[in-house]
Amino acid sequence: MSLEDEINHSNQYYLSRHIAVIHKKPTPIQLVKVDYPKRSAAVIKEAYFRRPSTTDYNGIYKGYYIxxxxxxxxxKRSFPLKNFHxxxxxxxxxxxxxxxxxFAFIKFTELDLVYLLPASTLIRYWDAQASGGRKSILLTDIQQAGFSIDYQLNPRLPYLQAxxxxxxxxxxxxxxVE
Structure with missing residues (x-):
């Protein structure tokens, strides 16, 4: 299961129990060509991104914007900052x-580890790379500054605890605030 699938499963769990309302944001695209072989089976043949997307998810929890x-x-040992824009x-x-x-969810797929890293930490590393700092965040640094999210049955990723x-x-x- 991909990280986004795991998050979507968790968000559905939170929504169905009236705990939080958090959704995946749609990617803003402009359709150019669509084929309609039949009415119920439209196929996108050509499209482009309207504008750069921001983050993947947003919503509200306990009155806070997330x-x-x-x-x-x-x-296995670091997360490349080039994965962000x-x-x-x-x-x-x-x-x-x-x-x-x-925040950012960061999954080390080979280790099957998931962390929630606060944006303030991510921003600090991002800005440091511009002045000669590392181009990645070490796993040990993520473990210290972030929150380990351990898998469970429901929700799959209990990230609201963090x-x-x-x-x-x-x-x-x-x-x-940075």
Whole structure:
């Protein structure tokens, strides 16, 4: 199961129990050519992206705006920052500035490990690479700064437990805006 499938399963669980409303954002595309072999079976033949997409998911939980992206890597020791784009990082930064809770799911597929990394940490590493810093985040750094999300039956990825910790830190003034 892909990371997005696991997140979608978890979000459906949260929605069905009235815990949170979090959805995958549609990718903004412009259709150019569509074939209609029959009315119920339209096939997109040509399309292009209207504008760069921001993050994968957004919604609301306990009155807080939630916004996050989901990324996977086959690397075993680090997560390459090239998996993100500048506009995604700046979007996350603006969401945090406005009081939202923003983060990235990072899955190490070869190790079957999933982490929730707060946007403030991701932004710090992103900005550091511009001034000669690492072009990746070490797994050990993600383990220290992020939250390990262990699989379970329902929800598949119980990530709102980590979000609760971010909310608690935010309420204590310990959640910093970059």
């Amino acid at each position: 916004d996050f992206d989901a990324k996977e890597t086959r690397n 500048e506009h995604q990082i700046r979007h996350m930064q603006e969401c945090v500035r406005q009081g939202g809770i923003c 979000v609760d910790q971010i909310i608690a830190a935010k309420n204590k003034g310990a959640y910093h």
